[in-house]
Amino acid sequence: MTFLEFTEGPMFYFAAALFVVAGLWRLVGIVRLGKKPDLAPARGSAATGFLKGNLRHFFPRGLFAQRTWMHLLGGYGFHLGLFVLFFFAAPHIAFIEKFTGLSWPALPRWGFIIAAEIAFAGLIVLWVRRFSDPVMRLISDWDDHVGTWLTFIVMLTGCLALQEAHDSLRAIHMLSVNIWLIYFPFSRLMHAFTFFLSRGATGANYGRKGMNP
């Protein structure tokens, strides 16, 4: 078994299984926490609040947008870019098809490259903000940095393997993907799945009190 076969085979199966099981474990755990019974009569809909809370947080408040426009652009650039490059890059679609049989149209190479560039620019901006803002520096711990760096390394090794000419480069990319998958459920990277719960919980709380903006 070559190293590439190992990273795309047993190691990938292990990492993916851990990602799913541990991720679900955490999500279910959070949901099962439930909330304290609220004895006050409801003045509005908690469900609408949940939804509004989620949607509203996609748009910054006017004053914040002015002060944090770089962070805003970085955040959107990174997440949207990552989404596009993950789901619409031809090699990724081929990889997913290999395991699931599912396939969909891929972006042309130039589109994928632009998405990757936007994602990189965004990630770098988000990371440099983390250490050049004293408040961010205070509230960031090693988990934030490890999560950022692992994500960066996954993206970097992917882009370094773009020529698709060397197995070793592909194997390094797969190795970093596996490490990322293993780290994911135990870290703040989980925010990819938990963000809607926290935004929703806040929204539902306010919604029930009739404070839906």
Added chain:
Amino acid sequence: MTVTAFKLHPLRLLVAAITLLCLAMASTADAQSSVRPPEGAVDSPGITAPLGEASDADIWRQLKYGGTEPPPVVGDNPILEVPGRPQNVFEALMEEIRPSETVNVTSSSGQPRVMQVLGEEWRLLRREIILPYAGWILVTVLGVIALFGIVRGRIKIRGGRSGKYIPRFSMAHRIAHWFLASSFILMAISGLVILLGRTVLVPIIGKEANAVLTSAMLQGHNLFGPVFILSLLIVIFKFMKGNFFQWADAKWIIKGGGLLGGHASSHHYNFGEKTWYWIVVIVGLIMSATGMLLLFPWVTEVLAWHQLSTVLHAGGAILMISIAMGHAYIGSIGMEGSLDSMLRGEVDENWAKEHHDLWYEEVTGKKASHDEDESAPGAATAEGSA
């Protein structure tokens, strides 16, 4: 000695006869040459002597440079030293822009020549000058920085920190700066592997590993290029204010930035910083333009533009990396209090008074005294381009 030794052996006779016959045929062929040039071929100018009488070097030179007179040979390398002809990529490009009257399609430089030698000149420039010197320049710069660090030590804030801070760079300034620094480092590392991999890395890691590494770095370099350009443009606009020449800069230059003794006053940026800013602007833009041309080579078919681009791109990279290393040193471990401006966005008052007194006076409305400077003339402030 026996007579038999002089006897003509029939076999020897046969060999001698065949040899004579061949010689005779060869001389006839030479006299009434049966080798005709292909139809439509023209005589190369200047090549009048029968083949074999002129030296090969002369013939090749005339094929390459045309002309009726053999070009003068100066030094070891006549190819690069032919007067009146484009000597290098830059001159060829000038001819391309303003072609001479005798334009002929036989060369990409617009010169009437049978052979096109620009590629060879470019190859020599790359191999003989850029590749061998690039690495050594960087090593030398690193050495000089290390030496400066050892001799001068960390430049301390005179009088120590005051504990009071004044704002210097906004959040957007800091993000822009580190965005550029990060993308620059990615470009520099990948670029250096591409440039020096064959000469520096192959002897250490071997050809195979270098091939894999270079493929990776090339992809990375191409992909990060536009990210670097974006960050460069943001920095150019965000940092332009305050980076134009002011009267205080002239005095700063005369005082050698404080190295020649006495205090060298400066506004928000001192002259060293301003120079760095404009190098980042000019060289950065040249790097971006040449890089884009190399990334999208079909933009122009003029070969000389591509060759010029590679030369400028490599030269600009070495220049920027060299200065960036000095900048990074003096902006971090080399000078106490500098990094605060890019990490906290604010600097210690005493740092501001010492390094940017005029700016300090502008923002605080207080006077910055330099009494200590007169009493300690030897204690120069060495304000580099932090």
